[in-house]
Amino acid sequence: MRQRMVVLGSACALSSATQDNTFLFFDSPGGGLLIDCAGSPFHKLLKVSGEPGKLRGVILTHAHPDHIYGLPSLIHELWLWGREEPFYIYANLRTQRTARTLIGLFDLWDKPMPLELVPIPQEEGFLLLENDEYAIHTTPVRHLGPTNAVRVTPKIGKRVVTYSSDTRPCKELVALAKGSDLLFLECTAEEPHRVHLTPEQAGEIAQEAGGKELVLVHYLESMAQDPEGTIARVKKFFGGPVRLAQDFEAYAL
Ligand SMILES: [Zn+2]
Ligand SMILES: [Zn+2]
Numbered sequence: 001m002r003q004r005m006v007v008l009g010s011a012c013a014l015s016s017a018t019q020d021n022t023f024l025f026f027d028s029p030g031g032g033l034l035i036d037c038a039g040s041p042f043h044k045l046l047k048v049s050g051e052p053g054k055l056r057g058v059i060l061t062h063a064h065p066d067h068i069y070g071l072p073s074l075i076h077e078l079w080l081w082g083r084e085e086p087f088y089i090y091a092n093l094r095t096q097r098t099a100r101t102l103i104g105l106f107d108l109w110d111k112p113m114p115l116e117l118v119p120i121p122q123e124e125g126f127l128l129l130e131n132d133e134y135a136i137h138t139t140p141v142r143h144l145g146p147t148n149a150v151r152v153t154p155k156i157g158k159r160v161v162t163y164s165s166d167t168r169p170c171k172e173l174v175a176l177a178k179g180s181d182l183l184f185l186e187c188t189a190e191e192p193h194r195v196h197l198t199p200e201q202a203g204e205i206a207q208e209a210g211g212k213e214l215v216l217v218h219y220l221e222s223m224a225q226d227p228e229g230t231i232a233r234v235k236k237f238f239g240g241p242v243r244l245a246q247d248f249e250a251y252a253l
Contacts, residue, residue: 003028003134003157003253005182008044010245012188012218013066015039019247021066022218024163024184026152027250028133031056035150035163037070042077048248052081057088057116059128059136061165062147063098071099072106079111086114090128092146093119120148124172139176141167143195151176157253162209166218168194169201177209182251186218187230199223199230203237214238217245 004027009020021038025045031054034041045052055078060068071089078087091099096117103109120128122140129136137151143166151162159181164173166186177183183206188196197205199216206214214234216223223230227244234242 003154004250005152005161005184005253006048006050006250007217007245007247008034008041008048009038010217010219010247011224012186012220013064014221015066016221016224019224022186022245023067023070024217025050026134026161028154029156030054030131030133033136034058034074036061036067036165037074038066039070041070041074042081044248048250052078053083053085055087057090059120059138059148059150060089060091060095060099061150061163062092062143062145063095064144064166067165068095068098068102072102072108075103075108075111075113075115076106079108079113084112086116088116088118090118090120092122092140092148094146122146122148125176137176139172141165141173142170143167149173149176151180152253154253159251159253161251161253162211163217164197164205166196168196169205174205174208177205177211179210181212182253183209183211183214184217184245185214187216187223188218188220190220190222199233200237203234203242206234206238206240211238211240213240214242215245215251216242219244
């Protein structure tokens with residue numbers, strides 16, 4: 001099996017009839033990772049032929065509900081499914097606090113599956129995890145509260161992926177994304193905004209980072225209604241291919 005990145009949701013914090021809040025599944029033979037955790041994660045993993053028993057854990061980029069609210073449901077269903085392997089939750093300290101509250105709220109600590117909380121420091125280009133199949137780096141970006149962008153370097157597949165999480169334009173994101181083959185960038189603002197990107201700014205970041213291909217995620221319903229217009233705005237600044245992510249699309253790495 002090759003490695004792949006699957007879009008489990010592609011909408012911004014306000015979901016739609018066809019798009020859930022943005023979260024991703026990095027699939028790898030020895031065990032993949034969820035990146036953020038929105039609605040019905042266990043169901044969606046099965047739907048895209050992910051193997052719940054092999055999932056290493058989840059990287060939570062920040063504490064906003066659209067990025068984290070599926071966590072207790074995922075833990076609960078993994079328990080019902082019979083998992084006893086440790087499950088890793090990677091998150092910065094602020095986000096860990098929310099995750100701990102959610103886990104405690106539903107009495108999910110004392111299950112046979114141990115929950116291992118691993119901190120993500122607010123350190124640029126931090127190597128969070130490395131094994132025979134992939135390396136994961138994180139970097140702090142600029143949003144509301146501590147937020148981390150994520151870079152996945154596959155060792156079986158060839159395509160490096162960077163996911164911005166939610167952020168305004170920042171040099172930290174450009175540095176993390178440098179030379180990525182696939183860039184998943186948020187696009188949640190029609191006009192320049194203090195915590196999100198416009199299509200033009202997403203294009204500028206992709207161009208500055210030397211990204212090969214740009215996939216917009218976490219975008220507004222207005223952009224979903226006008227994909228050509230949105231792509232034209234991005235292309236004023238970025239010469240490579242651009243598309244708007246759709247739920248359940250898989251990108252081979
Ligand atoms: Zn968000
Ligand atoms: Zn957010």
